[in-house]
Amino acid sequence: MLKIGITGGIGVGKSVVARMFALLGIPVYDSDARAKWVMGHNLELRRELTAAFGTETFTGTGTLNRPYLAAIVFNKPERLAQLNGLVHPHVRQDFTSWMATHGQAPYVLKEAALMYESEAWKQMDQIITVYAPMEVRIKRLLQRDAHRSEAEIRAIIARQLSEEEKMARATHIIYNDDRQLVIPQVLFLHQHFLSQQAR
Numbered sequence: 001m002l003k004i005g006i007t008g009g010i011g012v013g014k015s016v017v018a019r020m021f022a023l024l025g026i027p028v029y030d031s032d033a034r035a036k037w038v039m040g041h042n043l044e045l046r047r048e049l050t051a052a053f054g055t056e057t058f059t060g061t062g063t064l065n066r067p068y069l070a071a072i073v074f075n076k077p078e079r080l081a082q083l084n085g086l087v088h089p090h091v092r093q094d095f096t097s098w099m100a101t102h103g104q105a106p107y108v109l110k111e112a113a114l115m116y117e118s119e120a121w122k123q124m125d126q127i128i129t130v131y132a133p134m135e136v137r138i139k140r141l142l143q144r145d146a147h148r149s150e151a152e153i154r155a156i157i158a159r160q161l162s163e164e165e166k167m168a169r170a171t172h173i174i175y176n177d178d179r180q181l182v183i184p185q186v187l188f189l190h191q192h193f194l195s196q197q198a199r
Contacts, residue, residue, distance in 0.1 A: 001099070002107035002193055003123060007115035008130035009160045011137030011144075011153070013176040017130050018111040020186045027102040031112035031120065034098070035091050040064050045090045052082060088118040095123065106197045116161055116169065128189065129170035131163060132177050 006021075008014040015030075022028045038045060040063060049057045049069075056068050073080040095110060102108055112120050121127055132140075134157070141153045167173055174185045 002197060003125050004107055004109050004193060005115050005121055005124035005127040006109055006111045007166060009163055010156055011141045012130045012132040014111060014130040017174055017182060017186060018109060021109050024190050027105050027108045029095055029098055029110045031091060031110060034094055035087055038090050038094050039087060042090050048086045052086060084118065092123060107193045126171040128172045128174055129166045130174045130176050131167060136178055
């Protein structure tokens with residue numbers, strides 16, 4: 001089974017593109033959503049997080065204390081790296097288990113913002129980077145995240161791996177720049193992946 005990664009910086013629309021593949025019947029693994037689930041349900045990871053960040057990491061009812069954890073890692077690269085170092089291996093294991101339940105699919109898609117930073121790309125056969133120029137991304141994010149200022153958005157983007165680096169490392173690029181139609185690009189890659197599996 002082909003394993004296709006899909007990535008891109010905040011505001012490029014990778015989730016929208018991933019949903020287009022899902023509408024074509026392709027199973028999509030949402031790394032961000034699954035990471036949250038794993039952090040709340042994997043007992044080994046819960047123990048590791050509590051040991052690293054304290055008993056307040058989980059509330060009295062046992063749910064993940066997101067505001068507490070976010071405050072600890074905010075603007076602290078070494079603490080964020082520690083958190084990611086604990087979470088990402090468990091997410092990789094979860095992805096492997098998830099794939100086993102989709103053995104009949106021609107290929108699967110793994111959506112991950114931190115495809116390279118988490119080293120998830122090493123599990124993939126090919127990588128799609130979704131691209132949008134900075135101005136388009138900022139406009140989208142200002143509309144989507146009304147609580148964020150342009151300065152905050154630019155700061156988030158600055159902390160992420162550059163689009164140039166992601167594009168250079170990608171196998172395929174989908175341009176979601178409000179100039180080119182996205183659906184034909186998705187359909188083209190879908191047929192491309194199907195033809196690879198048919199060989």
